[in-house]
Amino acid sequence: MTEIVAGATIDTARRTLAARLAAAGLDSPELDARLLVGHAMQLDLTGLVMHGQRQLSQEDAQRLDVLAVRRLAGEPVARILGTREFWGLELQLSADTLVPRPDTETVVELALEHLTAGGDLKRRLRIADLGTGSGAILLALLSELPRAYGVGTDISVAALETARDNARALGLADRAGFVACSFAAALQAPFDLIVSNPPYIPSTDIEDLAIEVRAHDPRRALDGGGDGLDAYRALIPQAARLLQPGGALVVEVGVGQSGDVATLMTEAGLAADSAGVRADLGGISRAVMALKKVR
């Protein structure tokens, strides 16, 4: 296997690494190589192009090799870098947070569309994000809703620390609070909007997930119990109690779960209909919304 050696240029190291990642069958070898070389050399993507002819020192080559070995062992680039972009926001990650997925932006979109239909996005709003992890969904919403206040909950205190750091770094900390509890257990009514991307993978399916997910995302952020729906059974009735009349619950769901989740919402007294299901870019029904009835 071609090694990354001191004295090679940044361009050569990037191409060598991309070839190594491609040979290992990884999905996006070119992009991964750019991000990893950039991380090792502390250059952004523009800097990489500008300094393509700079030579790697011994330490640079060693540092890059360590990153390459981690990626080849199945660690996702986002975990190696410690950050991931979501809704245009840069989020810090930790071992206790899920890596935010582009699919989850579907939840943000559906929630914002609902709020837009209900009037001005600049009105006062109360939002809760149940199982907030890195804070991704809550912070994306707060970044779009200048007079909204939000609370993110998580059973992981370490995740809450990451979420709080993200809120600070994004200048949203004065409108975001974080509470250690299971879903909405410690929250009091009323909320205009409740969102959640809970664990929804059936327990026995976890070992079939890609190594990037199964070995690196926190298991309790993935594991939805026997049929994958345990979290919805817990959080939907809580959310139904906490919403204002006319308020919305928007949740992410796994493949094939939208119908079952809509049924759980209806059983909790919420109004769910087919208009409240939104597909992600891969065409999978990914976000489900239901409304608290007005009376």
Ligand code: GLN
């Ligand atoms: N979207 C993740 C996956 O399929 C699962 C996240 C979750 O359970 N909420 O890899």
